Amino acid sequence: MIFKPFMREGFIPLPVAFISTISNQGIRNIAPYSCIMPVLRPLDLMCVASAKKRDTLVNIRENREFVINLPGTDFTDKVIPTAKFSKPEVDEFKEAGLEEKPSEVIKAPGIAGCYAWMECELYKEYEEEQYVLIMGKVLRLEVADEFLSPDGSLDVRKAKPLMMTGSKKGMHFNTVSDIDQFEPFSAMFPDNKDALASKYNH
Numbered sequence: 313m314i315f316k317p318f319m320r321e322g323f324i325p326l327p328v329a330f331i332s333t334i335s336n337q338g339i340r341n342i343a344p345y346s347c348i349m350p351v352l353r354p355l356d357l358m359c360v361a362s363a364k365k366r367d368t369l370v371n372i373r374e375n376r377e378f379v380i381n382l383p384g385t386d387f388t389d390k391v392i393p394t395a396k397f398s399k400p401e402v403d404e405f406k407e408a409g410l411e412e413k414p415s416e417v418i419k420a421p422g423i424a425g426c427y428a429w430m431e432c433e434l435y436k437e438y439e440e441e442q443y444v445l446i447m448g449k450v451l452r453l454e455v456a457d458e459f460l461s462p463d464g465s466l467d468v469r470k471a472k473p474l475m476m477t478g479s480k481k482g483m484h485f486n487t488v489s490d491i492d493q494f495e496p497f498s499a500m501f502p503d504n505k506d507a508l509a510s511k512y513n514h
């Protein structure tokens with residue numbers, strides 16, 4: 313079947329992250345964002361595509377910081393309440409019944425109960441007529457211990473990362489399942505050496 317080109321996101325399961333920000337007046341805001349991606353290994357940059365009319369964008373421009381919260385599937389019922397239009401003066405933590413997890417290096421709080429939090433500072437913006445690409449530098453990345461495997465990787469069976477695929481009528485929420493297959497990065501290189509391996513040493 314051939315689809316219209318703009319249906320492209322329906323066939324790439326996307327993460328559903330909650331971006332939490334704070335306004336100049338100290339009002340807390342939350343919005344779900346799926347158009348997010350890390351920019352290349354081993355950089356510490358995240359790219360978020362935002363429409364122009366977003367309190368999230370206003371707050372990021374005002375305070376140059378935001379948290380990318382990664383929820384499990386148990387947060388599915390918080391997606392629509394945080395995606396619905398609310399006036400900028402509404403505290404969206406209260407409105408959605410979400411508790412805050414104080415951040416360590418920025419003012420904007422994270423959301424309690426998520427499995428991971430990226431405290432970001434605005435690094436750069438790329439602006440077009442219809443959208444803005446927000447580049448965030450991850451200053452601090454925390455993952456709740458209970459969702460980690462003994463080797464430090466994410467246990468997706470426990471974390472159940474909230475994901476979404478779009479269709480003509482809306483959003484289908486889903487998650488990831490492990491197929492128990494692992495390959496080291498080094499397997500991609502002719503000499504079996506990962507040039508970035510030392511970056512991962514503590």
Ligand SMILES: Cc1cc2nc3c(=O)[nH]c(=O)nc-3n(C[C@H](O)[C@H](O)[C@H](O)COP(=O)(O)O)c2cc1C
Binds near residue numbers: 362363365392476
């Ligand atoms: C699952 C989901 C993913 C979304 N992803 C994005 C996105 O990547 N970029 C965007 O600009 N809006 C996205 N939205 C829409 C915003 O979340 C929505 O417009 C929200 O009200 C914006 O809130 P704000 O004005 O408080 O920032 C998404 C909505 C949903 C439900």
